[in-house]
Amino acid sequence: MARTIAAAVALFCLLAAFGCGVPKQKIPVSTNPVGATVYADGEKACGSTPCAVRLDRRADHLLTIVKEGYEQEEVVVRREFKPDRAIRDGLISGILKGGDPKGVASETAREVDEQERSGEAYVLTPSIVTIKLTPKGSGI
Incomplete structure (x- = not known):
């Protein structure tokens, strides 16, 4: 339960920091x-x-x-593509989900791909x- 609350709080903070759209x-x-x-x-x-x-x-x-x-x-x-931001966010997401190393790597790759498509990985x-x-x- 505490892990779920911590993940929800972290997700809320990320959304507040980066916004939507x-x-x-x-x-x-x-x-x-x-x-x-x-x-x-x-x-x-x-x-x-x-x-x-x-x-x-x-x-x-x-x-x-x-x-x-x-x-x-x-x-x-x-x-300009800034992969460090996308990789960092993917690692945080994978770790918060409590995945094994393979799951963290998969989540990181998914997050980098998503941020590249959305534009969040660019400045x-x-x-x-x-x-x-x-x-x-x-x-x-």
Whole structure:
């Protein structure tokens, strides 16, 4: 009984820490000068820099930064696979289920696979975007 309660508490803590649904990452965006509009994958993401955009970790993204009188800038935000996070979570899950070493290994593999499919095993880079805008016609 105590083992079941401990497992339930640990699961609750993991869910509270990682949340549910599509994993998103907040990317702060700042420009010099301020006041640019940021588009993520062609859709307006924030109206005036500095701001932050929330992006799905399951895919790469293109940020387009626009300000009247300045050259448009584009930043590619790429996802990077972080297997250490998925392996750690799989080991915790396998150990909490009280499995033998084979069961723990199986649970770890299942968890890595699940987190890769859901996007939880990825982080987006760059994690902060800072752009110095170039005035139109400056030839720089």
